Amino acid sequence: MSLLIENLHANVDGTEILKGLSLEIPKGEVHAIMGPNGSGKSTLSKVLAGHDDYEVTAGSATMDGEDLFELEVDERSRAGLFLAFQYPAEVPGVSNANFLRAARQARLPKGEEIDAVKFYHEMYEKMDILEMDRKFTARAVNEGFSGGEKKRNEILQMMMLDPKYCLLDETDSGLDIDALKVVAKGVNEMRSADRGFLVITHYQRLLDYIEPDHVHVMSAGQIVKSGDKSLALELEANGYDFLKEEVAA
Amino acid sequence: MSAVLAEEKPSVTTNFPDWYQKLRAKAESTYAQLNWPTRKDENWRFGSYKNANLEDVNIAHGGANAPLPEPALEGAVRFVFHNNELIATEGSLPEGVVAGPLADVLRDHGDSLSQNFPSLQGKLGSPKLAALHRAKCEGGFAIQLKTACDTPIEIVHLISGNDVTLPYTLIIGADQAKGTILERFMSANEDDQTTVVSVSDLIAQDNTQLRYLVSQELNAKSQFIRLADSKLGKHSNTKSGSVHIGSAWAREETYSTVNGEESTSEILSVTIPTTGQEYDQRTFQHHGAPHTNSDLLFKNTLFGKGKTVFSGLIFVDEKAHYTDAYQTCRNLFMSDEAEANSMPGLEINADQVKCSHGSTSARVSDEEIYYLCSRGIAPTNARRIIAQGFSADVIEKFEDKALETFALNRIEAKFSAVE
Numbered sequence: 001m002s003l004l005i006e007n008l009h010a011n012v013d014g015t016e017i018l019k020g021l022s023l024e025i026p027k028g029e030v031h032a033i034m035g036p037n038g039s040g041k042s043t044l045s046k047v048l049a050g051h052d053d054y055e056v057t058a059g060s061a062t063m064d065g066e067d068l069f070e071l072e073v074d075e076r077s078r079a080g081l082f083l084a085f086q087y088p089a090e091v092p093g094v095s096n097a098n099f100l101r102a103a104r105q106a107r108l109p110k111g112e113e114i115d116a117v118k119f120y121h122e123m124y125e126k127m128d129i130l131e132m133d134r135k136f137t138a139r140a141v142n143e144g145f146s147g148g149e150k151k152r153n154e155i156l157q158m159m160m161l162d163p164k165y166c167l168l169d170e171t172d173s174g175l176d177i178d179a180l181k182v183v184a185k186g187v188n189e190m191r192s193a194d195r196g197f198l199v200i201t202h203y204q205r206l207l208d209y210i211e212p213d214h215v216h217v218m219s220a221g222q223i224v225k226s227g228d229k230s231l232a233l234e235l236e237a238n239g240y241d242f243l244k245e246e247v248a249a
Numbered sequence: 250m251s252a253v254l255a256e257e258k259p260s261v262t263t264n265f266p267d268w269y270q271k272l273r274a275k276a277e278s279t280y281a282q283l284n285w286p287t288r289k290d291e292n293w294r295f296g297s298y299k300n301a302n303l304e305d306v307n308i309a310h311g312g313a314n315a316p317l318p319e320p321a322l323e324g325a326v327r328f329v330f331h332n333n334e335l336i337a338t339e340g341s342l343p344e345g346v347v348a349g350p351l352a353d354v355l356r357d358h359g360d361s362l363s364q365n366f367p368s369l370q371g372k373l374g375s376p377k378l379a380a381l382h383r384a385k386c387e388g389g390f391a392i393q394l395k396t397a398c399d400t401p402i403e404i405v406h407l408i409s410g411n412d413v414t415l416p417y418t419l420i421i422g423a424d425q426a427k428g429t430i431l432e433r434f435m436s437a438n439e440d441d442q443t444t445v446v447s448v449s450d451l452i453a454q455d456n457t458q459l460r461y462l463v464s465q466e467l468n469a470k471s472q473f474i475r476l477a478d479s480k481l482g483k484h485s486n487t488k489s490g491s492v493h494i495g496s497a498w499a500r501e502e503t504y505s506t507v508n509g510e511e512s513t514s515e516i517l518s519v520t521i522p523t524t525g526q527e528y529d530q531r532t533f534q535h536h537g538a539p540h541t542n543s544d545l546l547f548k549n550t551l552f553g554k555g556k557t558v559f560s561g562l563i564f565v566d567e568k569a570h571y572t573d574a575y576q577t578c579r580n581l582f583m584s585d586e587a588e589a590n591s592m593p594g595l596e597i598n599a600d601q602v603k604c605s606h607g608s609t610s611a612r613v614s615d616e617e618i619y620y621l622c623s624r625g626i627a628p629t630n631a632r633r634i635i636a637q638g639f640s641a642d643v644i645e646k647f648e649d650k651a652l653e654t655f656a657l658n659r660i661e662a663k664f665s666a667v668e
């Protein structure tokens with residue numbers, strides 16, 4: 001049981017961004033991807049979640065054996081994939097509560113109605129973990145939210161939708177240390193033997209709070225190096241300059 | 250409980266007091282002198298002016314038995330009309346509230362009104378229709394609130410046949426009055442080609458808080474015209490507005506006058522036109538005294554080849570200093586074939602005034618739809634949720650749970666029907 005990516009190639013506007021990327025995230029593990037800006041980290045997450053801007057030209061991605069590329073965006077989500085966006089969209093007029101409710105409703109068989117009382121109870125419980133104000137449920141999705149509030153909201157959605165595989169795209173960027181701890185608390189709460197995580201980050205700071213089982217370095221659309229947590233510390237100390245030498249070598 | 254409710258059979262012409270009959274006769278001659286709108290009429294720019302020509306039409310009064318629709322507001326006192334004839338009343342009104350056929354209310358409670366009955370409407374393009382209406386309207390309904398009324402009042406107009414129906418609604422809120430009024434327009438049959446010309450006058454005296462929502466749900470072959478005046482005294486707040494989801498064509502002329510300090514007139518509207526539907530709204534926010542406020546928010550969600558026209562003017566009199574007036578019309582396009590025309594405007598003749606006006610048009614955003622889809626919501630559902638949210642924003646301004654629930658249900662039903 002894993003999220004399995006093999007020899008993935010993908011284009012944006014005709015330019016190849018992912019150039020034969022392979023990675024396996026078994027259930028129960030947390031993998032981190034680090035890499036310089038522009039190396040294709042967000043592209044990888046969008047290609048997995050599905051987005052019209054990205055064209056897969058070769059390779060495969062399966063989730064517990066199911067071909068992701070055969071599914072539409074909404075189907076992938078319902079199948080158990082979750083992407084916490086680097087830049088979440090704002091949806092004016094739609095309250096957070098209604099939004100989450102619709103997302104939960106979408107997972108029920110036709111004709112079955114969500115239990116509203118249970119839903120609110122659960123939502124408040126998760127919001128407490130993420131230290132979110134109750135008033136937040138009535139606010140429009142991400143509208144006028146600070147960067148930190150948006151990221152917390154992504155994690156709340158992740159907690160409410162109970163996915164099998166979670167992709168977190170730079171959830172740490174733009175967060176102060178307190179917000180970072182809260183977000184990490186949410187993620188750690190969800191770690192379990194039957195869930196896999198791919199945590200994309202630019203800084204190793206996040207990995208102090210969400211301890212990864214494996215760390216991968218991405219450069220120019222490929223995984224160029226893999227290791228354990230110490231690789232993140234190494235990157236922190238020496239930066240990404242080594243990539244140029246290694247690639248050149 | 251003391252309520253003045255309708256008699257078994259509705260009153261007809263002869264029941265109006267003499268002073269009112271004189272007003273009707275005067276309207277008759279005004280009607281004869283005026284012309285129907287033409288293409289050149291600035292107030293009919295982009296609009297279907299020919300629809301407003303009601304020369305030689307038959308006026309409907311009463312109709313065959315029609316089943317009553319389900320009540321819209323729980324615990325409301327309800328008055329149901331069929332082609333302007335009262336066919337049912339349900340519930341009872343609290344002390345201090347009078348409601349019933351116009352003729353009865355004018356006869357029994359109308360002395361104070363005889364001197365200053367609302368003048369003819371139609372300043373925004375339809376003076377001839379206003380005159381026709383007063384001259385020919387045999388029915389009418391009046392509500393006088395003399396106190397805070399917790400019981401909502403629901404008025405239902407069932408419309409049938411192919412003639413012209415002329416409903417009239419007079420709402421008077423006396424000092425300290427509070428109340429909520431819902432007025433629905435519904436077709437008794439799916440295939441009738443009715444024309445409804447509805448006129449309403451809302452008079453909010455000092456220290457009042459009134460909510461008044463009109464829900465236009467006529468069948469897709471009907472025409473609907475509404476002339477809606479409101480006048481506010483001091484320290485009052487009025488939330489008045491409409492939801493248009495029915496009819497082939499609807500024209501609404503809303504004229505709000507705030508003549509008392511520290512008063513606010515909120516004017517709200519939601520329309521959802523699709524192919525074969527045109528909603529044409531003209532508004533005037535008149536500030537006649539210092540320290541007065543008005544806030545207009547209209548939102549149109551356009552499907553298919555739906556069409557809207559919005560023309561609004563904020564007008565601040567010379568003496569009306571310290572006015573706050575806002576006007577916003579927003580169009581959300583659910584298709585590339587829809588058409589929205591917006592003509593916001595303002596004229597300020599006083600100092601220390603805060604005013605803003607504007608209109609925006611946008612397609613339903615791909616980015617928003619994508620975000621909802623990424624959470625497992627199917628694309629068609631995502632579009633609907635976004636559009637519903639866009640409209641809900643207006644409805645919430647009524648700050649009344651029952652009205653909100655009713656309106657959101659109607660809106661949801663329309664979305665289910667069009668997509």
Ligand SMILES: Nc1ncnc2c1ncn2[C@@H]1O[C@H](COP(=O)(O)OP(=O)(O)O)[C@@H](O)[C@H]1O
Nearest residue numbers: 012013017036037038039040041042043044053
């Ligand atoms: N939607 C897009 N349209 C055009 N170019 C894009 C798009 N998304 C990504 N790119 C390009 O692909 C490359 C990788 O970007 P991205 O995946 O965002 O990198 P990272 O997340 O690692 O910073 C960059 O050169 C970026 O400009």
Ligand SMILES: [Mg+2]
Nearest residue numbers: 041042086170
């Ligand atoms: Mg990125």
